[in-house]
Amino acid sequence: MSDQGSFYQRDRNWHPPAFAPQYKTTILRSPQYPLLSLDNTLSEMTGPVFGHDKLGPLDNDLIRNFAKTGDPIGQRIVVYGRVLDENARPVPGALLEFWQANAGGRYRHKKETYLAAIDPNFGGCGRTITDEEGRYWFRTIKPGAYPWPNGVNDWRPAHIHFSVFGQAFAQRLITQMYFEGDPMIWQCPIVSTIPDKVAVEQLIAALDRDNTLPMDALAYKFDIVLRGRRSTMFENRMEGN
């Protein structure tokens, strides 16, 4: 990393606002005072790193990492892509954690009550670290859509949750990946918290027929973009101010 500058300001109009009443839970969980704007200090420009020693060989294989008696039920897929920053440079060493429902749309969680069956061979969590070029991949089954208590008949489109650690705490991000061609994306009160359609499309993974594994698994490409940094030549000008 050559650049040590602070991060570009977050475009709060690109992200969903805290208060989005169509997603009812935001109503009581959204701060109402303005955020305190603060150019990054060392507390935000630094961040934890995670070594490959933390990872086990099956951590990026959701088909096998929980399996007890056989493979989980469902459409086999590979998800791959790159983690980049806003300067379009790869982010190596980023820790990605992902979690999802099973093929029937059921999460393995004690507070989950949806009637779709639990899959005894599917845990629903995985993680990986990006390589030198910011690349990652993992293997899983395609999650199902599921209903959730918001409106009387609201459903989530199929999605995979992603948590990303970049090179600084200022880049910390949690988001969700959707699947190309799913009409339910455009009916979802959580998706629609994102104001701009182009921003929503940034979260839709493309079906990649070229990289599909013949007779095995479909491939989806999903790139993730973290905040970019200012060049230090601008930072130094401010010394002693």
Add this chain to the structure above:
Amino acid sequence: MVQKLERLKESPSQTAGPYVHIGATPNWVEITGVWNEDLGLILVGPETKGERIIVKGRIFDGSGTPLKDALVEIWQADAEGLYNSPQEKRGQADPHFTGWGRQPTDGVTGEFKFETIKPGRVPYKDGRLMAPHITFWIVARGINIGLHTRMYFGDEAAANAECPVLARIEHKVRVATLVASRSEENGLPTYTFDIHLQGEKETVFFDI
């Protein structure tokens, strides 16, 4: 036409949802055998330098109800004020202290709790020292983008009074929302940092 900046847009955030624990703390939700231990559970070992403390609290919504499905992450400097990060260029932080912790809020009481050390002071951009603080990042169902805030220490009145970040808070009555009160628990200094998402006591959150 002018030259293009060739910039990408940051991926938009989406809520962590109610089942963030499956990915972040799977053992805590009884998804066992996938990995040995949940990341960020333990910050302090026998060799860690610094004063042992407990940091605990709850996160309240606008009705005064504690969140029982949130995930809290903390990031802090070591006892000397150095971050354990490749981005830290001022010196070598304590190798026995990662500075990063992660805890779910309790499913019944809503309490989070970290055993950590009291951080040293870190300079602001202009070289003045900030008061000791711990960065908090909160995600949960109903939170569309992670909330950044800081916890300061109630027994650091002098340092707090000269902290350049706290000085940026226009409404001085709100500074208190970032300051944790100190008590004793099992012989350890214990700081209680309650976070209010809304209402009269709404915590100061940062756009950093």
